[in-house]
Amino acid sequence: MVVGGNGNHSTVVKKIFPQTPPPIYTKENIFYGVIDNIDQQTSVNSLIRAKNTLTQYVDRGEFLAYRIGQHGEMMWGTTYPSDAPPSTSGDIEWTVINNKRELDNVLKRFPKKHPIHECAAATGQKRLLHFGLYYRQHRTDGWHRGRVCLLGDSCHATLPYVGQGANMAIEDAISLATCLEKNSFRIEPSFQDYYNQRFDRTKRIVNSARYLGLILHSQNPIIASIGRRLGPFMMKSERFMKMMEDEFYNKYPIPMKPL
Known part of the structure; x- marks a missing residue:
């Protein structure tokens, strides 16, 4: 038995359902960041550090922040419109540089005193995710072969x-x-x-x-x-x-x- 739980761009789907259309790109991308030990991050706005869930809508996108886990981590994210998903590369250094450039552009959508700038500054590169948003049409012919x-x-x-x-x-x-x-x-x-x-x-x-x-x-x-x-x-x-x-x-x- 093989279970294909390998995500949006699953190679298993292509093997067992070769005629399946690719996932649909929404022309929106998202940055997710995780800040460790958020209670000690005094540089981050106290509104963000509070144990609440915050969602703010910003010009065809959102800013959100919420606690995760049980060890003081906080996740923040922002979506933004884009004609193409983020570029990908097997070169980790190139990806880090490209993500930073893209994040700098996204941050310009927000006022300088918005807490997203503090969140971005407190997030290490290894704790930052950047990807396009996709969905799939539901299959009506089963999920297995x-x-x-x-x-x-x-x-x-x-x-x-x-x-x-x-x-x-x-x-x-x-x-x-x-x-x-x-x-x-x-x-x-x-x-x-x-x-x-x-x-x-x-x-x-x-x-x-x-x-x-x-x-x-x-x-x-x-x-x-x-x-x-x-x-x-x-x-x-x-x-x-x-x-x-x-x-x-x-x-x-x-x-x-x-x-």
Whole structure:
């Protein structure tokens, strides 16, 4: 059995589904940075160091910051429009130089006193990621061929706007393991059961992220303004938050312990 969980540009997909179109580039890129020991980083604005999640919309892009892990790390990120994804190279030194040049250009989108400048200065080059944003159209002919099966972004690549990409890959892995055990490790029924269980949920989340990105980054100022005004309103809406809780927790395919 082979499980292809190797991301957006999966070579496994090309092997078992050679006619599959490539992932769709959204003409948006993102920088992600991780700052270690954020509580000791006094050069970073206290608003950023607070244990909150911050999202700010900036001219067809976002700035976001939030805590991760249990050891004082903080992740920040910014998206920006671009006609092409970042250039890639096997030369690490070249990539570092190119990322720095691109980041300098992105930082010019923000006022000089914006905390993103402090975040960028506090982030080591090895803790900085830069990549294009892609998604995949959902397959309707299954996620496997023979003894080879897909998992995560290789079969349902999503955009980051609902924060569920990594979660879906973890769900896939546990769901696949459960299906294998349930079907006594018979490959074909296990893979088909896994696909049937995961298709609807992953499609809903991929589409939600895609449409949210289209609204927030619309070049139509009226649509973009409505989307950005609705965001804070929905986060304060008890009804909306219950809907999200139902989608992300009550419909979660893996048994969870009560919080």
